[in-house]
Amino acid sequence: MAGHIQDRWYKIETNADGKPVKVKTDRYGRGSRYRARYIGPDGTEKSKSFPDGQKRLAEKWLSQIEADMARGQYIDPRAARITFKSYAEKWLKAHSADLSSQIVTEQRLRLHAFPVVGTRPLDSFRPEQIRELVSALEMDPAVSGGYARNIYGDVRAVLSAAVDDGLLPRNPCSAKSVRPPATERRRVMPWLPAQVQAVRAALPERYQTMVDVGAGCGLRQGEIVGLADDALDFEGGILHVVRQVKLIRGKAVFAPPKCNKERDVPLPSSVAEAIRAHMDACKPVEITLPWRKPDGPKMTARLLFTNTASGIVWRSNFNIQEWKPALAAAGLIADAGEDGKYESAREHGMHALRHFYASVLLDAGESIKAVSQYLGHSDPGLTLRVYAHLMPSSQERTQQAIDTALATVVKKGKSPQGRQP
Numbered sequence: 001m002a003g004h005i006q007d008r009w010y011k012i013e014t015n016a017d018g019k020p021v022k023v024k025t026d027r028y029g030r031g032s033r034y035r036a037r038y039i040g041p042d043g044t045e046k047s048k049s050f051p052d053g054q055k056r057l058a059e060k061w062l063s064q065i066e067a068d069m070a071r072g073q074y075i076d077p078r079a080a081r082i083t084f085k086s087y088a089e090k091w092l093k094a095h096s097a098d099l100s101s102q103i104v105t106e107q108r109l110r111l112h113a114f115p116v117v118g119t120r121p122l123d124s125f126r127p128e129q130i131r132e133l134v135s136a137l138e139m140d141p142a143v144s145g146g147y148a149r150n151i152y153g154d155v156r157a158v159l160s161a162a163v164d165d166g167l168l169p170r171n172p173c174s175a176k177s178v179r180p181p182a183t184e185r186r187r188v189m190p191w192l193p194a195q196v197q198a199v200r201a202a203l204p205e206r207y208q209t210m211v212d213v214g215a216g217c218g219l220r221q222g223e224i225v226g227l228a229d230d231a232l233d234f235e236g237g238i239l240h241v242v243r244q245v246k247l248i249r250g251k252a253v254f255a256p257p258k259c260n261k262e263r264d265v266p267l268p269s270s271v272a273e274a275i276r277a278h279m280d281a282c283k284p285v286e287i288t289l290p291w292r293k294p295d296g297p298k299m300t301a302r303l304l305f306t307n308t309a310s311g312i313v314w315r316s317n318f319n320i321q322e323w324k325p326a327l328a329a330a331g332l333i334a335d336a337g338e339d340g341k342y343e344s345a346r347e348h349g350m351h352a353l354r355h356f357y358a359s360v361l362l363d364a365g366e367s368i369k370a371v372s373q374y375l376g377h378s379d380p381g382l383t384l385r386v387y388a389h390l391m392p393s394s395q396e397r398t399q400q401a402i403d404t405a406l407a408t409v410v411k412k413g414k415s416p417q418g419r420q421p
Contacts, residue, residue, distance in 0.1 A: 003038025003065070005058050034058045038065055040076060075123065075169060082167070084125070085118035088158045098255065099293045100248045105154050112137065112151045122167045125159065127175035137181050145183025152180050187389055190359035191332075191352055198330035207313075207322055209278035210305055213239075214353030216271035218375050221350040222246055223257055225313045228301035229284045232267070232275065239267040241376065243301065245312055251294040252312055254301065257376055265374045278304065285310045323350065358383070359390045 009028045012020045032049035036058040040046045050058040068075065088109055095102050116133050117125075133155065137148040156173040163171050172178065191199075200211040210224050219227070222244035231240040241263045246255045256262065284302035289312070291299045307313050324342040327333045333345045354375060361371050372383035 003036060003062050005055060005062070006035040006037060007033060007055075008035060009033045009052070036062050038062060041069065046076070046078065075166060081121045081123060083118065084120050084122060084158065085114050087122060087162060087167070088113075088118075091158050091161050100246050100255075103248065108147075108151045108154050109158075112140075112143065113155050117155070122159075122162050125168065125172050127172045127178050130155070130172050130175070130178045134179065134181050145181060148181035149183055186347075188355045188359075188386060189347075190355045190390065193356075195330060195332065196353070196356055199326045199332070202326035202329035203322055206278075206282050206308070207305065207318070209274050210350075211353060212271050212274040214350055215356050216268050216274075217265045218354050218357035219265075220244065220258065220354065220376075221315060224350070225303075225305060225315065226254060226301070227304050229279070229304060230301065232272075234267070234272055234276075237267045237269070237272070238264050239271075240264055245289070247315065248294055252289055252314075253292060253294060253296065254289045254299055255292050259376070259378050261376045261378070263373060263376050275304065282306070287312055319349070355387075358387050362387060362390050 008031070009025060010022045011025050013023050015021050033052040034050040034055050035047050036050065037045060037047045048058070048061060050061075092102055092106050092109075095105070113133065116136050117129055120129060134148075134152060137143055137151055138145075140148075143151070152173075156171065159168060159171045159173060162168045196211065196215050200208050203211065213219055213224050213227065214221070217239050219239075219241060223241055226243045226245040227239075228243070231242060233240065241257050243254050244257055246253055282304075284304055285306045286300055287303045287306070288298050288300045290296040303312065305313055307317075320342075324333065324345060325336075327345055327348050328335050328342060332348050333343055336342050358371055358375060361374070362368075368384050368387075369380050371387070372380040375383060377383045
């Protein structure tokens with residue numbers, strides 16, 4: 001057995017005859033009687049106290065410690081008493097994600113996970129606590145299914161790190177009885193070409209070509225705002241997506257595209273023509289911003305799209321002051337209310353231009369792999385999950401293929417196996 005059991009109510013002394021005898025200590029009858037002690041892998045002594053009458057339980061605990069050490073599954077009890085909140089905060093500081101992702105993850109944990117499991121010690125986590133968290137997220141009317149899954153993913157990542165650090169034997173999120181929050185995936189309903197043109201026409205002239213770039217090249221809003229003249233290869237018909245503008249704690253920075261995936265996308269002649277006309281009317285403006293984070297090194301780019309003050313196009317201002325009025329003018333959302341505010345229009349954000357782009361390519365028979373590459377998705381599987389329903393009907397292709405094959409067979413008077421019927 002690893003370590004030994006100390007009886008704190010008795011001690012061994014030598015009597016007058018030189019024989020060892022058990023005598024009561026000054027702790028007799030007070031506090032926990034037994035202390036199980038052992039030396040941990042780090043060379044320091046660990047211990048746990050047990051009350052009178054539980055010596056066998058103390059021995060069983062030490063035996064379990066010995067078995068865990070032999071299997072390489074030992075967890076330091078003292079270290080594992082750290083709370084989920086304390087460990088998650090340490091994990092966030094060492095997180096390898098970019099600063100903006102760290103901020104979003106911290107916010108999700110602080111607002112939705114810490115109130116439920118933040119004070120719970122890591123060694124007390126069981127699948128039951130995760131099921132309770134999932135239930136709480138699903139019951140919260142302010143948390144959508146997709147957002148709840150992101151929160152759950154954050155908690156799972158923290159607990160996985162705790163397993164890697166030897167503070168948990170296994171991740172309770174991996175239990176069969178634990179399921180991620182339910183979510184209802186809405187099918188993307190792409191705009192019609194007339195709707196794209198209507199929104200474009202309703203925007204101020206200096207912003208109209210942003211629609212051409214979004215609908216014609218599939219760029220994200222931050223990538224459109226960060227588009228500079230050095231990204232354009234008119235002769236080669238290529239648009240290089242190498243940067244975006246992001247907001248971190250209210251400060252604008254230049255950053256690589258999402259997932260650090262620089263990419264080249266085809267530059268259609270119609271879009272190239274629109275960009276040339278825009279550059280004649282609104283000359284590119286040199287903008288200097290930090291790179292990646294607010295205190296990062298400065299970099300300068302000649303941006304194609306700027307506001308009326310020759311500064312960057314702030315997403316929040318643009319969406320409220322320019323985009324939503326254009327949506328209303330195009331009949332996609334209702335007019336502003338008496339308070340001057342428009343209704344929520346998440347499905348009609350600038351991301352709708354990417355959906356339009358993907359739908360046009362897929363309808364034309366472009367491959368999922370190519371569409372995924374042009375959109376800058378992390379993998380084609382994501383593209384397929386989002387846009388599979390927009391691909392030309394496989395049922396129609398199957399019917400046509402079989403009808404064609406069978407018609408040929410019938411004309412030749414043969415069965416599909418090549419034998420006479």
